Amino acid sequence: MTDTTPSGPDDDGARTAALRDRWREALVAARSGAPGPDPLPYADNLLARWAEPQRRYHTAAHLAAVLDHVDTLAAHADDPAAVRLAAWFHDAVYRPDRTENEERSAALAERALPEAGVPAPVTAEVARLVRLTVTHAPADGDRNGEVLCDADLAILAGGPQEYGAYAAQVREEYGFVPDAAFREGRAAVLRQLLELPRLFRTPHGVAEWEPRARQNLTTELDLLSSARASEE
Template sequence: MDTHTGTDTGADPDALRRRWAATAAAAGADRDPAPYADRLLTAWAEPQRRYHTTAHLADVLARVDVLAPHAADPTAVELAAWFHDAVYRPDRSENEERSAALAERALPELGVDAARTAEVARLVRLTVTHDPAPGDTNGEALCDADLAVLAGRPEDPDHPGAYAAYTAAVRAEYAFVPDEAFRTGRAAVLRQLLALPRLFRTPYGAAHWEAPARRNLAAELDTLTS
């Protein structure tokens, strides 16, 4: 993504379609996965998105690859990554629930069994809080993959995963919110994150992303409140 007009340049749609087809096959799908990929990619490219774009989807999928050895069911985690922001309106609070409901409709149609469909929907709903229970390795992998952007390098604003680009994209998604209200709301979110005993639950996330993410969050909070 550029910095940041909403032009989604960070993901190759053909590569994403191939990846979806492979994941659907691994999940036991017995119908043509291509129409489902097209619908998902269309959703992820809606014009109101500035951060929650196909670039974000591709980034989360790449992080899922890194964390897959930690998960009990990496295929369910990957499917959940595809659906976790498939429904997204920045002015609404029920995005995760609607995204989970979409997975509950689409995956059985595709031929995915009931148990894995239920797990995917559970994981999507978990991204409301990013607070998996101890031992929930699938939840830990998905939540860590989704939050890994917090550890982006602030000194490299042109990098798609950089923290500066992330914060600019988030502000662009909430352009309809006045500056003072946005600063207040964003500061509350940052304080809530910093108050967590751990941002990242997987061993990899704890080792590689925890410290830089906390530095980024603290620096942003200081900028917003100074």
């Protein structure tokens, strides 16, 4: 899984440079060799969004992690370039106090990608995939959707330190929510996830991530229940 050790300025600079290269590669692949405008201004616009101050978990580190997981699962996808572009856009608009983030992110893709030279069918697929992250429930046979959703949820299968950092960062993003209300809402999300017949859809996700993810979710739910009981 991805290292969650805090990064310094040099690490951030290296990550930004690597992400700009990955954006260029994905965009060029999506264009299928056709000419288009310089990819880098689009990368920089997206990276500025991923660096907004309200973000604690949904940062460029999360973007890099999702792209890494897409690379792991790419052989399962029908169109890896579209999935990689969808990873870039899936949280490009993110406000924790709003509920329309995925729709606004998809709309951003629908505006930006044609201007960047991406054909209409690929743009439509990217936007569809971004909207799919509302539910993380791809239909059977939706191989692109399975890859994106598994990559986005792979953090659930992190080691104890990584998962703990993720849970703490999510809490920070919702710092405006009182503790009791956050625990109630977070517990509902965890229970909903645990009630799913499966969290992951790709063969790799099912084999490598599913058991640990369920253990992590159960542990966090138990901790939330203990915290609530201690205040009653």
